[in-house]
Amino acid sequence: MTPVPGSPDPAKMLAEAPFVEVSVDGLVPGGMIEPESAAEAAAVLAEGARHRFACAPIGGGTKLALGNPPERLDVALSTRRLGGIIDYVPTDLVLSVGGGTKIGDVRAVLAEHGQGLPIDAPDDATIGGLIATALAGPRRLGYGTLRDLLIGITVAHPGRITHAGGMVVKNVSGFDLPRVYHGSLGTLGVVVSANFKVLPLPRHETTLLVACDGLTEALAAARRVRGSRLRPTALEVTNSGGAWGMAVRLEGRPDTLEAAAEEIQRLDEGDVWTLEGGESAAWWRDYFAAQDLRLGQDEALLRASVRLRDSAELAEGALAALPGLGFNLPLVAVSPALGTLVVKVRTEAADPATALARGLDLLGALADYASVLSAPVAWKRGFDVWGKTPDTLDLMRSLKHEFDPARVLNPGRFVGFI
Amino acid sequence: MDRAALIDKLRDICGEGGVFHTPSDLMVYEYDGGVDGAVETGRPVAVTLPTTTEQVAAIVKLAHAAGIPVTARGAGTGLSGGAITEEGGIIVALTRMDRIVEVDREDRTALVEPGVINLELSEATGPQGMFFAPDPSSQKACTIGGNVAENSGGPHCLKYGVTTNHILGLEVVLPDGRVVWTGGRASGAPGYDLTGALVGSEGMLGIVTKALVKLTPNPEAILVQLAAFPDIDSASQATSKIIAAGIIPAALEMMDNLCIQAVEPQYHAGYPMDAGAVLLVETDGSAEEVRAVGEEIAAICRECGATEVRIATEQGERDRLWKGRKMVLAAMGRLSPNYYLHDTVVPRSQLPATVARVAEISADSGLPIANVFHAGDGNLHPLMLFDRRKPGDTERMLEAGKEIIKFCVSVGGALSGEHGIGTEKRDYMTLVYTAEDLAAMAGLKNAFDPGGRFNPGKLFPKGYVCGEVRALRAQAIAQKHGIYAW
Numbered sequence: 001m002t003p004v005p006g007s008p009d010p011a012k013m014l015a016e017a018p019f020v021e022v023s024v025d026g027l028v029p030g031g032m033i034e035p036e037s038a039a040e041a042a043a044v045l046a047e048g049a050r051h052r053f054a055c056a057p058i059g060g061g062t063k064l065a066l067g068n069p070p071e072r073l074d075v076a077l078s079t080r081r082l083g084g085i086i087d088y089v090p091t092d093l094v095l096s097v098g099g100g101t102k103i104g105d106v107r108a109v110l111a112e113h114g115q116g117l118p119i120d121a122p123d124d125a126t127i128g129g130l131i132a133t134a135l136a137g138p139r140r141l142g143y144g145t146l147r148d149l150l151i152g153i154t155v156a157h158p159g160r161i162t163h164a165g166g167m168v169v170k171n172v173s174g175f176d177l178p179r180v181y182h183g184s185l186g187t188l189g190v191v192v193s194a195n196f197k198v199l200p201l202p203r204h205e206t207t208l209l210v211a212c213d214g215l216t217e218a219l220a221a222a223r224r225v226r227g228s229r230l231r232p233t234a235l236e237v238t239n240s241g242g243a244w245g246m247a248v249r250l251e252g253r254p255d256t257l258e259a260a261a262e263e264i265q266r267l268d269e270g271d272v273w274t275l276e277g278g279e280s281a282a283w284w285r286d287y288f289a290a291q292d293l294r295l296g297q298d299e300a301l302l303r304a305s306v307r308l309r310d311s312a313e314l315a316e317g318a319l320a321a322l323p324g325l326g327f328n329l330p331l332v333a334v335s336p337a338l339g340t341l342v343v344k345v346r347t348e349a350a351d352p353a354t355a356l357a358r359g360l361d362l363l364g365a366l367a368d369y370a371s372v373l374s375a376p377v378a379w380k381r382g383f384d385v386w387g388k389t390p391d392t393l394d395l396m397r398s399l400k401h402e403f404d405p406a407r408v409l410n411p412g413r414f415v416g417f418i
Numbered sequence: 419m420d421r422a423a424l425i426d427k428l429r430d431i432c433g434e435g436g437v438f439h440t441p442s443d444l445m446v447y448e449y450d451g452g453v454d455g456a457v458e459t460g461r462p463v464a465v466t467l468p469t470t471t472e473q474v475a476a477i478v479k480l481a482h483a484a485g486i487p488v489t490a491r492g493a494g495t496g497l498s499g500g501a502i503t504e505e506g507g508i509i510v511a512l513t514r515m516d517r518i519v520e521v522d523r524e525d526r527t528a529l530v531e532p533g534v535i536n537l538e539l540s541e542a543t544g545p546q547g548m549f550f551a552p553d554p555s556s557q558k559a560c561t562i563g564g565n566v567a568e569n570s571g572g573p574h575c576l577k578y579g580v581t582t583n584h585i586l587g588l589e590v591v592l593p594d595g596r597v598v599w600t601g602g603r604a605s606g607a608p609g610y611d612l613t614g615a616l617v618g619s620e621g622m623l624g625i626v627t628k629a630l631v632k633l634t635p636n637p638e639a640i641l642v643q644l645a646a647f648p649d650i651d652s653a654s655q656a657t658s659k660i661i662a663a664g665i666i667p668a669a670l671e672m673m674d675n676l677c678i679q680a681v682e683p684q685y686h687a688g689y690p691m692d693a694g695a696v697l698l699v700e701t702d703g704s705a706e707e708v709r710a711v712g713e714e715i716a717a718i719c720r721e722c723g724a725t726e727v728r729i730a731t732e733q734g735e736r737d738r739l740w741k742g743r744k745m746v747l748a749a750m751g752r753l754s755p756n757y758y759l760h761d762t763v764v765p766r767s768q769l770p771a772t773v774a775r776v777a778e779i780s781a782d783s784g785l786p787i788a789n790v791f792h793a794g795d796g797n798l799h800p801l802m803l804f805d806r807r808k809p810g811d812t813e814r815m816l817e818a819g820k821e822i823i824k825f826c827v828s829v830g831g832a833l834s835g836e837h838g839i840g841t842e843k844r845d846y847m848t849l850v851y852t853a854e855d856l857a858a859m860a861g862l863k864n865a866f867d868p869g870g871r872f873n874p875g876k877l878f879p880k881g882y883v884c885g886e887v888r889a890l891r892a893q894a895i896a897q898k899h900g901i902y903a904w
Contacts, residue, residue, distance in 0.1 A: 092765040162858040166832045168763040169795045172569045173833040175859045179614025200664030229638050256707045307603035309524045368604035386608040396609050402861030415609040
């Protein structure tokens, strides 16, 4: 590509990249580059392709533990300077932001206009990182994921900047590449900016926490809620301090929420705690924070998913079998209306890598998909953290080859060690 | 392989009745719902009507070996030429693969073959309390496979999202004849979102032979309101205020006076003949919610100058109000021998300016243009009336369409909201995308279909793909050898 006048020489940028205290699964890059523009990012990646450098894009650094250990790592590419609100039209419910923008900042700007991006994420996660990692939380039940809100994107690839989609909420002009970048773990390009459709904030929210006698009872309670006329925006079954419970998040108009909350109390006989407004939101922030990928040294976080009807079988099966591998389970979170299970495992086993691989196999046998979301690097050896290899891996490899033939971007970290 | 041998082999695969090849049979397949002149027509060498995935795979393998392009086709209701083959290609018509394989009430999913008709799926699942949310206007005829190919929308996608938000997994025949599944019943399939890549890919990446779709619970209550306004501006203002109040209705449709004039005398939907515009607003949810939201919407409409607000809650009344909207196209026949239905999107706030520009374009071209919109999401459908028999009318119609697109793009809009690019708008792609943007799309195409066998000639500007794919390969080779290629 043609060099941008006045922009720094990418070779010089790479050569002079300052050393920064950052590591990806124990690999420390030689330096960190902070491009200020899409052109700079693309030029640096092109230079990386020329010299066979490996580059790890880094946003807020909240999910660096996701993926296999990098095959190589020469330079980190921070999106810190690619942040900020680019365009926001509240009347059109659309927003364009830099890939390095923190979701917390986005929330604050939107909230001034009574709008929001209804996804679960820690405030310091960046938009680019959220798109790349595609880790949705409990609110997916009510609002879908970022995939459903993403309407346009600008991406820097080695030597090329591309746009897809646009700034309108409905658009079928060409292939739907925004969906392809979502969840691609930065292996196809670096998200320079992204456009979203935003939603009006709900006028009110209420959370009901229902105590249950055990996992089975909690799952049964959740099933009754799902089968009712109510449309919760999150519905979880979890264990806190040894006690099982169900959490139901309702969002909407205050008058209708009141009726809905009463209905849930009628569905269930257990003790019910009700949280309103800010208290409710704070409870869910804490709930999802417990699933943060930044873990202690002897912990790992795993996720498994099944069709909804098999949620109970998955949760019960996992709980029965994982302790047998020497794991304690400090966290169990079941989303019975989404068919997912997230477990935190802790072990002091002499060979945690083997135990983790066996744990993943075990979940893989119980579930359609199972993966390790986070684990100490010493545990991530000898297996693919993404679980069973998909039949379409060759297609995925071809796709990777089209966008990053020199394997500059996150080599080895994604599915099948792409 | 000569033509006769090809047809024999296709008959071996699909059976005697599964292959059309006589000129009169093939002629039907030269068209889709698009307007002759706006889309490119082409006569296939043969039309196949497979009944199983294996047959589709066998046809694709045969075509692959013979070097013949393949175009998948559903009901042929598309408007951008996507289901029409290049001259001499094979059409794989999927209308005989029309089984609803499984409806799962607990998971709220359905596994369907691509030839299942959109509305028939919702009719089949309705008694179990669920529906398939995408509802294009052609839903009585169009197929789920076609919806997947075009990423179809419809009035209710304002609240429920378009097709891609409702597809969980796909069984696909790839251009080399291999059959694979993408996505599935569980969320979180590892790897790239190939399902997301396939939806809206206009039959250029794979042929869908089964779709696992998400079903949505039937709302408890539905309220339809019809608000009549003196002009488009006041109706647009009401639209903006409804959204600004934090209300996302299930559907928010607008029609101008010309539409009302066409529809009302024929279908008696109850639209005031003298209204400058009508808004049709549907709200759904719990009974109490619908009542409260409906009152708010009515107040906003009156505040913005609505001369009349009518409310329908019972199915019969609701259907009558909707009928006027759904019959707009059919009614146009009264006003003109031919019409061209356009599809563009602008930011919602640009609707009044866009309608004003469309009126100018109408005056300049001398062609009446009626306006019907999915106002809630800025998706407009200018309906250009013309007479093919009048010399120059078709050309003026095409020119007017181009002017509309250019304006929409200039205010930050898109080429198409729900009809797709096909051959109709391929040459406009460069209005919104750079050469590098198109190269990324070509990259996706190349990953699935390096030989360019599936539905060639669509989406990319005419004559684009081959050269670009070559350039991409050269680039890959350059990178491999460490040559700085750009």
